[in-house]
Amino acid sequence: MARFLGLLIATLSVCLQAVLAQNAFSGAVGFGAIATGGNSGSTVHVTNLADSGTGSFRDAVSGSNRNIVFDVAGYIVLKSAVSLSSSITINGQTAPGGGIGLMGAEISASGKSNIIIRNLRMRQGTMDSDTGKSAFNMGDAKNVILDHCSFAYGQFDSIDAVGAVNITVSNSIIAFPIGQQFGAHVETGPSTFYGNLWVSAHNRQPLSKDNTQYVNNIVYNYQAAYTSANTGGYFSHDIINNYFIAGPSTSSAGDDYYQMDNKQSVYATGNFLDSNKDGALNGAAANSVGSAVVLSKPWASTSLGLATNSAAAAVTSVLANAGATPRDEVDTFAVNTVKSYGKSGTIYKSQADTGLSNGGYGTLTATSTKKRAVQFAV
Template identity: 75%
Template sequence: MFQTVSFLTALMAVAPFTAVLAQNAFSGAVGFGAVATGGNAGTIVYVTNLNDNGTGSLRDAVSTSNRNIYFNVSGYIELVSALSLSSDITINGQSAPDPGVGIMGREVSASGKSNIIIRNFRMRQGNLDPDSKKSAFNMGKGSNIILDHCSFGYGVYDTIDAVGAVNITVSNSIIAFPIGQQFGAHVETGPATFYRNLWVSAHNRQPLSKSNTQFINNVIYNYQAAYTVANTGGSFSHDILNNYFIAGPSTTKASNEYYQMDAGQSVYASGNYLDSNKDSTLNGVEENSVGSSVALSAVWESTSTGLANLTAADAYAALVATDGAGALPRDEVDTFVVTTVQSLGTSGKIYTSQSSTGLTNDGYGTL
């Protein structure tokens, strides 16, 4: 059953897993979603089993607002229906015993909700989900949401759906192997921050950014189209700084690292590199040409320059070392993702099913 205790008492008890809270979501939080405070001042609740529902389950824990959620168990929670979050919650996946915790088989939904923090958590949808219109994580029409050190995989509709979302950050995360539409992320409204993420083996939308966006220190590997706006996106501003685009076996046109960037967009692009030769060596060249977009002479968002504190090459080294959910060593799926990236052009595939990866547990990997 759930264990509930006062916030201050529990905070002291779990100090190794928590960060000092300041004016933002957690120490080190960045971007537009860092304004979230989640359930940090609410009741602390412990998830005590891996059941889909019932007392002690994650579904029960997220059913009420103002909760700060910790885990006494590790492993996969296999969902039988989409997991709907409440507003004003924090999910602390880093509190789970090794090898960590996550969900498989259905969407996690924060649709229409606000003030959510999720850290060190795996969200792997896959074709166990019978609904082809669902995504691995959906925050459509949500606000003040930050996802940090998460591992997203096998998204069916989109991996991350953020249509109509306001003030969001996705940071230090792995966004890999989408199936179905084979898309990474779709954001509209914004503003949005994508910071230090690994984007791996997607057809398109890495992200599709119909919003004012910061895109800083990301690595995009084995893409068919990477940073995308689309001609119907409207007019937005984009800070695209110190990212590394790396072609892989599925990349048919390396110059689609910036895709459908039309004259309605205003872009400050600097320090970005493109490695197009698929020769197992990181040896790209600087590439900051963004189609017919209006080239800005300075960042549109004043905090962007300070966030871009790694070169593209240094970002690659840091992300393959530390991105994703849970402590090192990584789990089976994330290890496969990172190994694919480290092949630097010689390995990678855009999948239609998680089982096609050949990993255990029908492709979900074993926790």
């Protein structure tokens, strides 16, 4: 009965998604694509890199119905967590020069709704003394889409989505979590993870205690990758055309699917595992998912339509296009680590351990020159 009710709820959610217009932006996919953001509200400019005050990012996100653009580039060094308002769109692609990033504290959409974030770098790191916070937190939020974002150095999780409803994380880089060394934790859902690059995490890539679409993701140098957990409850998972690649920190390549018990129902096809760490991409099919119940077709009617790339083609596409643009030092390091195909990679305890500039956070060019036009591949 519990499994039947779960599938019924999932089916109704998919039907609702099909009925509602995908308002987020052209090319938006998945359950979070229904987010309306602040596209119909007022345009607010971020004009400086200050932590707070007039013209700051913190001030810009303090009100609802806002379409936020950036007149400056560089890192905003946060002294404390930033709480977003509902019904906002954050257009990181409008920043000039090297783009915009936030470092040193959590970005929180907890309890909020209808949020669109694109082309934003969120890097918490050890500058944040609160180890119980994450790089991005959307607990109990609904209708959220994160696209072409770059997450790094999350302490509790890179992305925390406990209690979140209708979320998408697409075309993003989720790399080098520290502290717990976890990628993403999702409960409630449904959620869509599409075209993301996951690099050097202990576990939770993601932890899916919800009905999930997981399509065209690349997971590198994991200790455990796609996870549900034995206490997760009854959920359905469409796992399609993903590539799991073992690295130096991978003690058991067979943990590409982890804690997937018979409470889980899984449609898995087109997935590959490269387990030999030989410096070449040469994996084999990997579609046996623990003791989960095998579904003969996807639970979500839109999942197969998302799978436009094979697993191998997804590697090429994701390595070329995922994350915020233009590629900065941290994301370039993450991508080059993956391109070693088993030869390099470490699960870090601190951003400083990467040896990158600016204490490991990398350097973004700070400028207020003319904005650049960015076209995203999705």
